[in-house]
Amino acid sequence: MDKPIKCGVKIFILITVVFSVYLGFGTKFSFYLFQDIDYYNSLAVAIKSGRLNLENLASTQDLSFYQGKWYPFFGPLPALPILLLQLLLKTDFIPTLPIVSLVGAFGVILVYLLILKTEKEFFGQHSRLPLLFSLLFAFGSSQFWVSVRSGVWFQAQVYAFLLTALGMYFIVRKNRETHDYFWSVLFFSLNLLVRPNAVLLVSIPLLLMFWKGFSNFRKIILVMTPLFVIGMVFFAYNFVRFGSPLETGYKYQKFHPHYSIRVSQAGGWFSPRNIPYNTWFMLFELPKIENLKLKFNPEGNSILFLTPPLLWTFLAHSKSRRDNKKKKLILSIWAGIVITLIPILMLSGTGWYQFGYRYILDIMAPALILVVFGLNGKISKLFLSVVIISIYFHLMGVLTV
Secondary structure (H helix, E strand, O other): OOHHHHHHHHHHHHHHHHHHHHHHHHOOOOOOOOOOOOOHHHHHHHHHOOOOOEOOOOOOOOEEEEOOEEEEOOOOOOHHHHHHHHHHHOOOOOOOHHHHHHHHHHHHHHHHHHHHHHHHHHHOOOOOHHHHHHHHHHHOOHHHHHOOOOOHHHHHHHHHHHHHHHHHHOOOOOOOOHHHHHHHHHHHHHHHHOOHHHHHHHHHHHHHHHHHOOOOHHHHHHHHHHHHHHHHHHHHHHHHHHOOOOOOOHHHEOOOHHHHHHHHHHOOOEOOOHHHHHHHHHHHOOOEEEOOEEEOOOOOOOHHHHOHHHHHHHHOOHHHOOOHHHHHHHHHHHHHHHHHHHHHHHEOOOOOOOOOOHHHHHHHHHHHHHHHHHHOOOOOHHHHHHHHHHHHHHHHHHHHO
16 A cells, blocks of 8 residues: 555544544533533624624623623634534534534644654654554543533634644754745744634744744745734734724633632732742642542643653753754744743633643644654653553543543
């Protein structure tokens, strides 16, 4: 069988299996489509009616109330596929769980292709690493938990990962051309219309351009065009809703009562005082043991405990010191991760209600590349063991949280 055909067959089998598992767990294998809070169907209906405010709402949790109208502070991009389906099927409601599960499964496929490309570019080999990383991401990371839920928060999360993975795919090369930077910036920039903080990953291709010594002004303008154009759309979307290009709706958000104390303690929804609190739940909060069972905290649990393969990210630099191109990519990725995490850690919300720390999905694609470099492209028995542990933990999380 030719390699492209063989790869295509693997991808088809992988996406079918992952989608089926996600949808199965999401419906508790009844395949009855439960519906959580969803605003993207309402936004699609609003767009069809020539407006951006939502009407006829069953819930207003986490919406923004401005001048007598309700608006979602979530980015509008995930509403567009729903809008298309509404128009095609002539309905005002599309069940969102199959969409979340399918987009989540496509994210797994992108991990497969991303690791395959990383392996080929930097290690000149083709092993079982792409498949192992796909299974790790699909069932041993927060992707599993969010992909079996239909809520508006999880819709945004799986779309954001898809875009960040595409952004990384185009720059994981030894010899990058202008079009690689262009496509990378484009996909990272689209996060402005989903989860705006994830746009900061655009710092990765920009840093790599700096390392390369980009001096052609026309090429720099070309590469930056997607960020400028999508940024204008983002600012216009904000202005039409809230009268300010910089207001996303957080200022007017009617958040869940769970956050009231936290917002009061921090002195606002967005504050540096939240960094220690959020960092604790992201890295250090461990499950409690009750009656010989693990009890997970829905506020968040350590990503290093639940997905221990991420510990290999810290070995990436030491394994690549002698390869200048690897080193520059690794340093750029680390810088992009830190820059992107800062606003996430400043939020008063950890991502509750959740299993693990779902906001980590915003930087999971670049983090997985660091893990590959930390492994030096080789699978060890220890690494295989912690992948299995990760899958076990997340299976327990999906079943219990």
